[in-house]
Amino acid sequence: MNTQRIGAIFEKDLKEFRKNMMLLMMPVIPIFLAIMYSRMGEGELPVFLLYLIVGATYSAVTTSGMMTMMAEENEKKTLRGLIQSPASLADILIGKSLVVGLFTFISLVISLAILGNDEFLAFQPIVGLILLFLFFLLLGIGIGLFTKSVANTSAYIMPVMFLFGFTPMIEFLNLGEDSIAIKIADYFPIMQMIDMHETNSWTAIGIVAIWVIAAAIFTFICLKKVSTDN
Amino acid sequence: MENAIQVSGLRKTFGQQVAIEDVSFNVKKGEIFGLLGPSGSGKTTTIKILTGELKQTTGDVHVLDTDASSFDSTQFKSKIGILSDNSSLYERLTVYDNLKLFCKLYDAPLERIDVILEEVNLKNDRNKVVSKLSKGMKQRILLAKALVHQPELVFLDEPTSALDPGNVIHIHRGLQKLNEAGTTIFLTTHDMEEATKLCDRVAFLDNGKIQELGNPDELRFKYSTHDFHIETTMNEKLVLENDSKNADQIRDLIAAGKVKSIQSDKPTLGDVFLQLTGKELV
Ligand SMILES: Nc1ncnc2c1ncn2[C@@H]1O[C@H](COP(=O)(O)OP(=O)(O)OP(=O)(O)O)[C@@H](O)[C@H]1O
Ligand SMILES: [Mg+2]
Numbered sequence: 001m002n003t004q005r006i007g008a009i010f011e012k013d014l015k016e017f018r019k020n021m022m023l024l025m026m027p028v029i030p031i032f033l034a035i036m037y038s039r040m041g042e043g044e045l046p047v048f049l050l051y052l053i054v055g056a057t058y059s060a061v062t063t064s065g066m067m068t069m070m071a072e073e074n075e076k077k078t079l080r081g082l083i084q085s086p087a088s089l090a091d092i093l094i095g096k097s098l099v100v101g102l103f104t105f106i107s108l109v110i111s112l113a114i115l116g117n118d119e120f121l122a123f124q125p126i127v128g129l130i131l132l133f134l135f136f137l138l139l140g141i142g143i144g145l146f147t148k149s150v151a152n153t154s155a156y157i158m159p160v161m162f163l164f165g166f167t168p169m170i171e172f173l174n175l176g177e178d179s180i181a182i183k184i185a186d187y188f189p190i191m192q193m194i195d196m197h198e199t200n201s202w203t204a205i206g207i208v209a210i211w212v213i214a215a216a217i218f219t220f221i222c223l224k225k226v227s228t229d230n
Numbered sequence: 231m232e233n234a235i236q237v238s239g240l241r242k243t244f245g246q247q248v249a250i251e252d253v254s255f256n257v258k259k260g261e262i263f264g265l266l267g268p269s270g271s272g273k274t275t276t277i278k279i280l281t282g283e284l285k286q287t288t289g290d291v292h293v294l295d296t297d298a299s300s301f302d303s304t305q306f307k308s309k310i311g312i313l314s315d316n317s318s319l320y321e322r323l324t325v326y327d328n329l330k331l332f333c334k335l336y337d338a339p340l341e342r343i344d345v346i347l348e349e350v351n352l353k354n355d356r357n358k359v360v361s362k363l364s365k366g367m368k369q370r371i372l373l374a375k376a377l378v379h380q381p382e383l384v385f386l387d388e389p390t391s392a393l394d395p396g397n398v399i400h401i402h403r404g405l406q407k408l409n410e411a412g413t414t415i416f417l418t419t420h421d422m423e424e425a426t427k428l429c430d431r432v433a434f435l436d437n438g439k440i441q442e443l444g445n446p447d448e449l450r451f452k453y454s455t456h457d458f459h460i461e462t463t464m465n466e467k468l469v470l471e472n473d474s475k476n477a478d479q480i481r482d483l484i485a486a487g488k489v490k491s492i493q494s495d496k497p498t499l500g501d502v503f504l505q506l507t508g509k510e511l512v
Contacts, residue, residue: 002304008334012320012327019322077318081375084281084312085335086304 001094005087009095013069017099022150026065027107030057034111047197048168050117051190054129057108058136059165064157065100066140071147089223093141100140104133119197124205128193131208135189136164138215142222167191233292234259234383234414235280240289242275249275251438253289257431262405262415264425266499267435268509273418274315276435277385280416281312294383308336311381313372313389321361325352325371328360329378336379346374349404351397366393373401377408384408386417390424402428422500426450432499436507446499453502454495461490 017023030053037049073079082092108129112120119125143156162169167188175182185191189211196204235257242250250272257263265273278284280293282301291298296306319328329343347353350370360368369392376384389405390398405428409415419425425432426446433443442449456472460483470476472494483489497505504510 004337005335008331011334012323012331015327016320016322076321077316078320080283080314081317081332082335084283084307084314085332086307086337087335088304 001088001090002086005091006095006098009082009087009092010098013096013099014102017065017069017103020068023065023068023103026060027057027103029060030107030111031114034114038114038116045115045117047119048171048194050112050115050119051168051194052166053111053115054108054132054193055161055165055167055190057104057111058132059157059161061104061107062100062133062136063140063143063160063165064153065103066096066137067144067147067153067156068150069096069100070141070144071150071153074147075149089227097137097141100137101133124196124200124202125193128196128205128208131205131212132189132193135208135212135215136160138212138219139164142215142219145222145226164188164190168194232259233257234261234294235263235416236290236292237280238290240276240279240291241287242272242279242284243287248438250279253435253438253440255433255440255443257414257416259414260409260412261430262409262417262428264429264432265416265418265435266420266422266425266432266503267418268507269420271435272438273435274387277312277314277387277416277418281310281385282306308379309382311376311379311384313376313384313386315387317372319360319368319371319375322359324357324359325363326356328371329374332375332378338379342378342380346378349377349407350374351400366397369393370397370401381413383414383416386415388418388420390419390421398424422498422503426499434503434506436503436509441506442502449502450496450499453497453505457495459493459495461492462488463490464488465490 033056034053037045037053070079073082079092083089120129139160143160147153147156167185167190170182170185173181186195187207189208192204192207195201233256235255237256238254240250240253241248253272253276265276267273275284279286279291279298282298286298293301294306294309296303300306320331323331325347326343329346330340332338333340333342344353344356347356350373352367352370352374355363355367360371363371369389373386373389376386386405390401393401402424405415415428417428429446431443431445432449434441444452458468458470458472458476458480460468460470460480462468462483470480480492484492500510
């Protein structure tokens with residue numbers, strides 16, 4: 001790892017992000033949702049609605065942003081130039097993650113500020129949000145390594161969005177309390193975060209951390225597979 | 231060590247398909263070495279192996295005293311420059327921003343950007359967005375990218391294939407200057423004239439093997455019939471063997487003022503390749 005090279009990748013990707021309409025639209029989505037919600041409700045919004053915003057930000061900006069950037073490097077054959085250079089794959093991925101992290105942060109802070117909710121201004125939820133960010137980021141990196149074209153990214157982002165980003169929507173499927181799907185969904189990261197706000201329990205954070213570890217293993221396997229692919 | 235590249239018994243297979251069967255050669259430090267061969271003969275595959283993008287199936291490969299197993303080290307990567315067969319640039323960024331990225335990745339001073347842009351004749355285009363440039367201009371930026379960190383050894387896969395004749399001459403001059411300054415150049419090409427003009431030595435690659443290797447002029451001489459081709463003032467065409475028994479006849483023709491032109495047989499590299507493999511190079 002080398003900070004100068006990470007900095008070079010960061011600077012390059014930041015410039016590219018700002019000139020890519022598709023990427024630039026993504027951080028706007030959660031902000032737009034937040035404006036809509038803030039017009040709808042009277043008083044405090046339910047926590048699960050706040051987490052729809054969080055899920056939208058992380059899946060649309062973090063995961064999808066990372067995937068799109070990687071897919072473009074693959075599709076345009078520019079990744080090869082980076083790999084031939086002294087930059088390591090870690091330098092490349094960290095530089096990109098910082099760009100995605102920056103836009104995620106901006107988008108999330110603005111959205112939550114619009115909703116004017118201070119539920120998140122405490123140590124425990126912030127730790128949770130950081131873990132959740134890592135989870136979505138690692139998913140983006142892992143899938144991104146294999147995404148050969150930008151056109152393919154939407155096929156991969158949909159399942160991530162609906163499974164992990166919008167998990168609370170499962171309530172609207174009317175599956176009934178005892179449904180096995182709902183029981184499983186309860187262990188998904190965003191559901192655990194919602195739980196945490198009710199119980200203040202660190203167990204929820206622990207479960208989210210396990211998801212992060214699982215995502216890290218997934219990313220690691222993808223990395224290994226890509227680097228031995230000839 | 232005086233060799234920049236040492237390859238012995240190199241073999242590369244893709245599944246059942248044999249791309250390189252058995253290749254051995256050395257490239258000396260400071261020389262321009264050309265790898266010539268028809269499409270699909272394994273030129274790009276060889277470059278990819280020499281730069282660590284592909285692993286050889288078997289064989290010994292050393293580049294700049296580094297074994298192929300260490301080609302992914304930062305130190306090795308900083309010493310070589312690569313122009314790949316279909317590498318590309320960041321289309322949304324300017325020429326300058328593209329080169330700035332690679333300057334920083336290779337830890338080269340940013341002042342190099344203007345120097346190298348001058349060399350590829352693109353100084354006035356430094357602030358243009360890459361997507362707005364022609365194919366030939368992009369190729370020259372890619373060449374600038376490969377050279378921006380002043381590597382000891384550069385690999386150029388068909389460096390002039392997309393360029394018009396004017397630019398080709400310009401690039402050739404640049405490469406010769408670079409070589410005079412001490413850079414070793416390994417290039418592949420289909421272009422016989424380019425190889426003859428630029429290369430100190432060339433290797434002919436065909437059927438996964440090197441069929442011939444040597445100095446272009448020496449090869450042309452080696453495969454020459456050495457015959458004299460004479461055209462007389464009567465538009466007669468004579469082919470006479472380069473032998474003392476023909477000396478009188480040639481002398482008489484010249485003495486009688488009957489010779490319009492006289493040439494000795496000197497095949498082009500393309501002719502030599504055709505003679506060796508039965509294939510055209512293009
Ligand atoms: N990744 C790969 N997988 C399978 N076969 C490959 C791969 N890369 C190259 N080959 C095969 O190896 C052979 C040599 O290809 P290579 O690209 O090295 O040729 P080349 O001499 O560079 O040709 P050209 O002049 O057209 O660029 C070809 O038969 C090609 O089909
Ligand atoms: Mg090739």
